Amino acid sequence: MTIPMMMSAEVAKARADGTPIVALESTIITHGMPYPQNVETARLVEADVRDGGAIPATIAVIEGLLHIGLEADQLDALGQAQNVAKLSRADMAACIATGGTGATTVAATMIAAHLAEISVFATGGIGGVHRGAEDSFDISADLHELAQTPVTVVAAGAKAILDLNKTFEVLETFGVPVIAYGQDMLPAFWSAQSDMPAPLRMDTADHIAKAQLTRTAMGLQGGQLVCNPIPQDDEIAADVLAPVIAQALDEATAQNISAKAVTPFLLGRIFELTDGKSLTANIALVRNNAQLAAQIATAMKI
Secondary structure, eight states: OOOOEEEOHHHHHHHHHTOOEEEEOSHHHHTSSOTTHHHHHHHHHHHHHHHTTOEEEEEEEETTEEEESOOHHHHHHHHHOSSOEEEOTTTHHHHHHTTOOEEEOHHHHHHHHHHTTOOEEEOSOBOOBBTTHHHHOOBOHHHHHHHHSOOEEEESSBOTTBOHHHHHHHHHHTTOOEEEESSSBOOBTTBSOOSSBOSEEEOOHHHHHHHHHHHHHTTOOSOEEEEOOOOGGGOOOHHHHHHHHHHHHHHHHHTTOOGGGHHHHHHHHHHHHTTTHHHHHHHHHHHHHHHHHHHHHHHHOO
C-alpha cells in the first residue's frame, strides 16, 4: 500500500526546484501554546525558515492524511482544533489508518520528514528521560528515533523539565551525536548554559551538514542532535528556573499526571509561575533554531 501523504503547494514546488526544506513539528501548535499565539508563532517560525533560504514544511496528520507542509487555512484550523491527538512512533500509523487528526511530536516529525526525504528538522526542545524515570520508566521515544532515523534535529537541547544528565547519557549509549553550536557547554532549553560539557562542538552550519552526510556515507544509522543555545537576551537563568520546575513537578505528582499529559501540564504550569516569561523564551528559542536549521539545510543540499 502507499502512504496517504500530501505536500503543500510550497513544499511541492521546493522539491521540484531543488530548494532546501526544513521540517517543523505541529505539537507546538496544538499542545504548546494557546490560540492565537500558537498560529502567530508558527507563521513566524515558517518565515524565519524562508528568510534563511529554505522552505518550511510543518507536518501534521489531518483526517488520515499525512501533510508535509500546511496551507495557511489548514494551519489556522489546526491551531483552533480541539482534542487533537499527540502523535509519536507508537500511534502515528494508527491515526492515519483510522482517519484521525494528530499533531506530530519530535519522533513522529522525524519519521514523516524521512519519508518525505527531508533531512533537517527544527523544534524547540526534544523529549528525554523524565525525572523519576527509575520508577516510572517514562522515557521519550524521541531518543530512540534519533538513534535510528537519519534526520538532523536542531533544538535548544532537551526540555529543562527533564532529567538532563540521564537524557544525554541515553543519547550517548544510543550512539547519537550531540553537537553544541558555538559553545563548549550544552544549553538547557530556556537557559543558554548548563553545567554539562558538550560531547561535540561545531561552529558552522557547513560542519554540521557535512557530519550528517558523512554518517550517511559511512552507513551509520540515525540522526544527530544540534543543541543551539537560546539567545542570551531571551534566556531565563537556570537558578531562577530550578525552584519553578521543582514546584511544577511536585504538583504533577500530587495530581497523578502521567504519560503524554506530563509535558503539557508542566509547560503550562511553568508559564503561569513565570508570569509568561517561559513562553516568551520558548518562542525566541524556536525561532533561533529555525534560522540555524535553514542554514544547515542549505549547506546539506547536494
